Amino acid sequence: MTRFQNxxxxxxxxxxxxxxxxxxxxxxxxxxxxxxxYDLFIQAELDIATETAARxxxxxxxxGTTGETSAQLAAAAVCPSLHGLLNCNLLIVSVTPLTTGDYxxxxxxxxxxxxxxxxGFGATGGNNNTGCAGQMMLLQAWxxxxxxxxxxxxxxxxxxxxxxxHITSSSAGFVNEYFAGGQACAGT
Amino acid sequence: xxxxxxxxxxxxxxxxxxxxxxxxxEAVVQAGEKLSVTSGQPLTMLNSTQMQNAMSVIYAQMPGxxxxxxxxxxxxxxxxxxxxxxxxxxxxxxxxxxxxTQTPYVQWSSYLQEVAGAPSSCAAASQLMCNASVAPLRxxxxxxxxxxxxxxxxxxxxxxxxxxxxxNQLKEMLNPTLVALPMVLVxxxxxxxxxxxxxPLMPGLAKWLFVASGITFHASATLPAPLGGTxxxxxxxxxxxxxxxxxxxxxxxxxx
Numbered sequence: 273m274t275r276f277q278n279x280x281x282x283x284x285x286x287x288x289x290x291x292x293x294x295x296x297x298x299x300x301x302x303x304x305x306x307x308x309x310y311d312l313f314i315q316a317e318l319d320i321a322t323e324t325a326a327r328x329x330x331x332x333x334x335x336g337t338t339g340e341t342s343a344q345l346a347a348a349a350v351c352p353s354l355h356g357l358l359n360c361n362l363l364i365v366s367v368t369p370l371t372t373g374d375y376x377x378x379x380x381x382x383x384x385x386x387x388x389x390x391x392g393f394g395a396t397g398g399n400n401n402t403g404c405a406g407q408m409m410l411l412q413a414w415x416x417x418x419x420x421x422x423x424x425x426x427x428x429x430x431x432x433x434x435x436x437x438h439i440t441s442s443s444a445g446f447v448n449e450y451f452a453g454g455q456a457c458a459g460t
Numbered sequence: 461x462x463x464x465x466x467x468x469x470x471x472x473x474x475x476x477x478x479x480x481x482x483x484x485x486e487a488v489v490q491a492g493e494k495l496s497v498t499s500g501q502p503l504t505m506l507n508s509t510q511m512q513n514a515m516s517v518i519y520a521q522m523p524g525x526x527x528x529x530x531x532x533x534x535x536x537x538x539x540x541x542x543x544x545x546x547x548x549x550x551x552x553x554x555x556x557x558x559x560x561t562q563t564p565y566v567q568w569s570s571y572l573q574e575v576a577g578a579p580s581s582c583a584a585a586s587q588l589m590c591n592a593s594v595a596p597l598r599x600x601x602x603x604x605x606x607x608x609x610x611x612x613x614x615x616x617x618x619x620x621x622x623x624x625x626x627x628n629q630l631k632e633m634l635n636p637t638l639v640a641l642p643m644v645l646v647x648x649x650x651x652x653x654x655x656x657x658x659x660p661l662m663p664g665l666a667k668w669l670f671v672a673s674g675i676t677f678h679a680s681a682t683l684p685a686p687l688g689g690t691x692x693x694x695x696x697x698x699x700x701x702x703x704x705x706x707x708x709x710x711x712x713x714x715x716x
Contacts, residue, residue: 301461305468312472316479323483330490374516378526406497408513410520445487445520447494 307419310357311438317358318415318442325349326411326444329367329402332451340400342366342387350413364388364414369403375410375445384414384432384439405450412443467671470659477522477530478677481655484521484536485679489651491517492538493683496649496694504685504694511538511570518653532658538570539650540694649694650682 325345328334334349342364349367351360366387370380403409419438432439492514496504506514515536524530656676685694 297461301465304465308465308469308472312476315476319476319479319483374513375519376516376526381523381526406494408491408495441523443520443523444483445491445517447491447514449494450497 311419311440314358314415314417314440315442317354317356318413318440321350321353322411322413322442322444324353325365325413326409326446329409329411329448330446331449334402340367340402342389342400345400346413349411358415359417362415362417364416365400366410366412367400367402368410369401370408370410374408380410381443382412384416384441387412387414403448405448407448409446409448410443411446412441414442415440470671470673473659474657474675477524477655477657480522481653481677482679482681484518485651485653485681487517487521488515488536488538488653489649489681489683492649492651493685493694496685506694508570514538515570515651522655530655530658532656534655535653537652539652540648648682648684650680652678652680654678 325334328349334345345365345367346360346363350363350365354360354363364384364387366382368380368382370377373380416432416437416439418436431437492506492511493504495510495514496506498505515538518534518536519526522530522534525534654676657673659673
């Protein structure tokens with residue numbers, strides 16, 4: 273019997289070989305599920321925080337003059353509603369009144385770079401405005417955090433200031449209440 | 461294993477979309493209520509443009525509709541529903557612990573037109589609701605979208621919330637101290653949001669591959685009018701620039 277015949281008929285190490293083949297797929301699947309679960313958790317958490325922040329602005333809990341930065345808004349309105357694994361420092365927040373049309377008008381929405389400003393993460397992201405009473409408002413929030421799959425598959429991720437990041441976004445539309453101290457917009 | 465992976469993503473994503481639909485219903489009805497307030501006047505009125513603005517909140521609550529990530533059909537309806545108790549305070553003998561109901565009547569109703577400007581595939585939906593005001597709406601379903609024609613991807617609706625067999629309200633109604641109040645009709649503004657889930661991955665194969673595809677999420681939210689007495693409904697007044705269909709319905713005679 274030749275050496276090749278011995279090799280082809282041998283069964284030693286078959287289990288290890290099968291594990292090597294299946295293990296890659298199995299662990300990829302497991303890690304993938306964890307990654308997807310984490311991603312969806314971030315989305316759900318950001319949605320809830322955005323809703324809560326919108327309500328806070330709506331009733332006058334967060335008020336300010338024009339020019340609040342993204343970081344200030346994040347700290348005042350969104351971060352208190354974030355729990356667990358999310359890092360408040362990775363948040364970008366924008367609050368703006370609608371000046372034209374309604375929420376179906378795409379130009380009413382700000383991009384993440386517009387909201388963050390040139391410094392990134394709200395360093396100079398100004399022109400935020402919590403609006404006046406009775407005004408239609410738009411609150412947008414982005415969470416810029418890395419994910420495992422995003423690092424492995426760059427096509428699924430975006431870059432933010434040179435770093436591969438997964439950007440999760442959420443937004444909420446609302447109309448400001450006529451809260452005490454809130455000034456109604458001109459003409460209403 | 462891949463099937464399991466896709467199914468997991470599909471179901472998790474569906475849950476989040478469901479949550480967004482419920483948030484959208486709450487946000488739409490809140491916006492409608494707030495926009496109806498005219499500063500300095502004890503009036504709560506909505507015109508066509510304000511209705512359009514209120515219903516468009518769905519795009520902020522579900523940004524995937526604008527970005528194209530959410531490809532399913534959706535619809536929004538904003539209505540004013542007046543609940544009339546079956547046992548008016550002047551005739552409490554009609555009330556009993558097991559039979560107290562409030563019957564909803566649709567005062568007016570408006571539906572969202574798609575961004576592209578195409579008319580809703582359920583153009584008759586509002587009409588159905590209005591017609592239904594003649595025959596009181598009962599149960600959880602007010603009117604189905606049974607309009608004929610080819611759906612073009614827009615609104616379907618709808619249901620209105622109904623309060624039934626509420627023992628606490630029955631006690632209040634029977635309270636002699638309330639006899640002097642003219643409270644018979646209880647106005648509510650109601651938002652219905654509907655979205656038919658379409659999976660984000662391989663939508664072309666959705667019918668065969670995905671667990672949650674084709675499930676329609678429906679959420680209904682309601683708020684009372686913010687100002688005025690118990691008879692102050694949010695009324696519709698013609699005006700604005702919106703091209704939305706608004707039908708005003710004849711209310712039933714006030715119970716006495």
